[in-house]
Amino acid sequence: MSWKFWSRGDRQEADTATDDGEVATRPSPAFSTIDARLRQRPAFLDTLWRGPVETDDSPELPRFSATASDDVASTGDDPNLARKRLALRDALGASQPVIARERFAGRHDALAQLIAAIEQQRVHVVVYGERGIGKTSLVHVFADTAREARYLVVYGSCGTEARFDTMFRAFASKIPMLYHRDVLPTAIDNDAHATFDSLLPESEFGPREVSDLFADVVGTRVVLILDEYDRVLDPAFRRDVAELIKNLSDRAARVQLVLTGVAQNLDELVGYAPSIRRNIVGLPMRPLTAGEVKSILALGEGAAGISYSGEAVEMIATMAGGSPYLVRLLGHRAGTAALDEHRVSVDESHGRVAVEKVLTDWNASLPRRIQAILARDDARAQWPLLVAAARAGSSADGWFTVDDVYTEVGANIPPVTIERDLRHFAHAHELLEVQDGAETRFRYRYPGVSSLLLMSAAMAKLAA
Structure with a gap:
């Protein structure tokens, strides 16, 4: 393949003046020991940062190729x-995300594992992996498959302000009273729309009340999906969910939870909870x-x-x-x-x-100031460091340590050098933010920078 041009960046080596007129100093050239394929910043990025390219405007204004009802006959196009x-x-x-099974490809092994965990092992499942790896699509297709087998599946998406009682009241409102052990079918005829939430306290409640209620489910099996679980900020919410998992398992309830979230391992989502380890299965989403x-x-x-x-x-x-x-x-x-x-x-x-x-x-999508920082010569010289930092920051919150970057670099570079050069981009350019404490952590101020860096590394690999 002819991708060589992607690696031919400008060869200007002069130091670049900062916005206040000072000349930016260069970090250490220690990263020159890394594979040359990863040391090159693709030339295409340099063309982006030079400014907009002149284009010839068509005399006709752009038009939609189809109507809002997907009618293509009246648009004038082929x-x-x-x-x-x-x-x-x-x-x-x-x-x-993919919802329909006919649009689902790959991930058949992951779907089979998820089904087996729910149907054969009767455990709760935590699906985790990087952002964009297919977690939400997997659980949507799983839900469709489970409903075909007469499971009652309820989907919920977590937010940063999620509350335990609010979310599980919403889940209970989707479970008909027909499936409560103490309710006779003849009683349902009087109120066909009655649901489990009518048995919950009107005031705030916790995992004990929910497990008491869900232990009375009969005649079906219920799967509750908590998607984007990593977004939950309240530690009490996560503790309550862990307690609920334990209680449901101890009582052999016919209700199982499926959690999904951005994480590198199981502990990042469920925390240190040894009491529920035998009740849950982790399902890591690997690359395609x-x-x-x-x-x-x-x-x-x-x-x-x-x-x-x-x-x-x-x-x-x-x-x-x-x-x-x-x-x-x-x-x-x-x-x-x-x-x-x-x-x-x-x-x-x-x-x-x-x-x-x-x-x-x-x-x-990045601020012009950030684009200017990435275009500078010192950023070019430290491109492998920036790419390694992007890989290290794949956790849900984006934070990474010097040791994380050291692992990604794969070269014999002292951690002290890595930290010094990371701080250069944190303090001199504000490309990174730094959090000092018991363990110093860094994070890209804009997540889009990580995506751009990772794709640039793939471009360099193709161009080599």
Whole structure:
């Protein structure tokens, strides 16, 4: 593949003046010992940071390719191409999680493990992994599959202000009284809409009251999904959920919980709770395999009648780094680029267009000050450090330590050097924020920086 141009950055070596006129000092060149593929900042980023490129405006204003009801006949565009665009969007659109089983590809092993944990082991499940790795799509497809088996599945998305009693009252309101052991079917006829929440206290309540109520479920099995559990900030909420898991397990209740969240391990989500370890199973979401990437792109091929070349598939797989979100995003953008040229064969040139459009969008989301910092020569010199820090900050809150970066660097560089150079970008440029304490932690001030850095590393790998 011809990706070499991505690595040909500007060779200007002069120090860059800061906004206040001072010349920025350069950190140590210790990272020159790292693989040369990772030391290069892609040239495309330099073109972004130079400023907007002049484009020839069409004399006609842009128009939608379909109506709000997906009608393509009255738009004036080629109806066949417009239908292909809509079909490709529906198959590979990355803005929303996958809900329908027919749009679900890859992750069959993870789905099988989740089903086995619920059906055979009768345990509670914690699904964890990096952001964009497919956790929400997995539980939506699982919910659809479980409902087909007559499970009662209730989905809830956690927020930063989530409260235990509010969330579980909402869950209880979705469970019909028909499934309560003390309620006769004839009594339900008088109030067909009665639900379990009517038996909860009107005032605040905790895990004991919820477990008492859910222990009375009969005639079905209930699965409660708490998605984005990592967003919960209240430690009391997490303690109450852990206590509820223990109580439900001890009473052999017909209610099971599935938690999902951004985390590197089980403890980050459930904390140190040895009393419930035998009641839960952790399901880590691993990166997609090459075969799973192909199966996702095959959805777009079948829906839109297009085909991705082997080079395009390889490029998308490398750039996505195992993320289903990025596979869909890049696959959709590349397919659209081909259709814009009235072609149904997607090759590496369309993949390049997709990557550059995604990077352009991500870069545009950053403040101009941050873009200027990344464009400086000292940032170029320390690109491997910045990429390693982005990898180290993959936890839910984005914080990482010097040891985390040391592990990612993979070179014989003293931790003291790493900390000094990280502080350079924290204090001199404010690219990072630093939190001093028992253990010093760093974090990128803008999460979009991490995404841009990680994709730049994938670009450098392809260009090598």
